[in-house]
Amino acid sequence: QKEVEQDPGPLSVPEGAIVSLNCTYSNSAFQYFMWYRQYSRKGPELLMYTYSSGNKEDGRFTAQVDKSSKYISLFIRDSQPSDSATYLCDTGGGNKLTFGTGTQLKVEL
Amino acid sequence: NAGVTQTPKFQVLKTGQSMTLQCAQDMNHEYMSWYRQDPGMGLRLIHYSVGAGITDQGEVPNGYNVSRSTTEDFPLRLLSAAPSQTSVYFCASSPQRGLGLGEKLFFGSGTQLSVL
Numbered sequence: 289q290k291e292v293e294q295d296p297g298p299l300s301v302p303e304g305a306i307v308s309l310n311c312t313y314s315n316s317a318f319q320y321f322m323w324y325r326q327y328s329r330k331g332p333e334l335l336m337y338t339y340s341s342g343n344k345e346d347g348r349f350t351a352q353v354d355k356s357s358k359y360i361s362l363f364i365r366d367s368q369p370s371d372s373a374t375y376l377c378d379t380g381g382g383n384k385l386t387f388g389t390g391t392q393l394k395v396e397l
Numbered sequence: 398n399a400g401v402t403q404t405p406k407f408q409v410l411k412t413g414q415s416m417t418l419q420c421a422q423d424m425n426h427e428y429m430s431w432y433r434q435d436p437g438m439g440l441r442l443i444h445y446s447v448g449a450g451i452t453d454q455g456e457v458p459n460g461y462n463v464s465r466s467t468t469e470d471f472p473l474r475l476l477s478a479a480p481s482q483t484s485v486y487f488c489a490s491s492p493q494r495g496l497g498l499g500e501k502l503f504f505g506s507g508t509q510l511s512v513l
Binding site for chain 2: 292294296322324329330331332333334337376385387388389390
């Protein structure tokens with residue numbers, strides 16, 4: 289079993305839709321949780337991070353962590369074509385991060 | 398600041414050849430790392446360094462060597478390339494010596510490597 293599981297998609301939604309991206313993780317010692325966005329042929333860039341259970345909001349993006357069920361979510365409101373990218377969840381503790389495989393999202397006009 | 402710079406962007410090797418992927422950062426970051434990204438496998442850590450002179454293995458270190466003689470540079474060496482090493486390679490850095498507090502990783506733009 290991989291330490292972080294993520295549905296690879298692809299996920300296709302119409303512009304303006306609410307998008308829900310999810311990951312599960314197995315190691316209860318993981319302390320922090322991040323979402324990276326990766327455009328085609330580019331390196332990942334940090335989108336959101338949180339250290340605790342609950343919600344963190346930044347504009348159209350909300351990161352949610354439920355440590356009791358080891359579940360991580362990213363919600364995108366009013367999705368735009370510019371949100372089309374691969375989204376990677378990332379968690380860990382210490383010097384080694386564990387990434388999910390990434391979910392490919394396409395927002396269509 | 399240029400950030401994290403990787404060279405080359407593309408490379409084709411024959412089986413058994415050796416080469417070095419270059420990574421340099423101008424942000425004075427202590428932590429540097431190498432990942433490979435394969436379809437369906439996500440990002441997997443190859444090697445990492447928490448400072449000059451200190452390196453350690455990640456999840457998939459076999460077939461790769463690293464060294465960290467300066468804070469700025471963290472080259473990745475393939476000693477005898479194999480087709481299984483065909484992948485996209487990313488270098489990443491972070492300000493702190495360790496990632497215990499979840500410090501942000503800054504990624505380079507990647508090197509696409511094909512081994513024939």
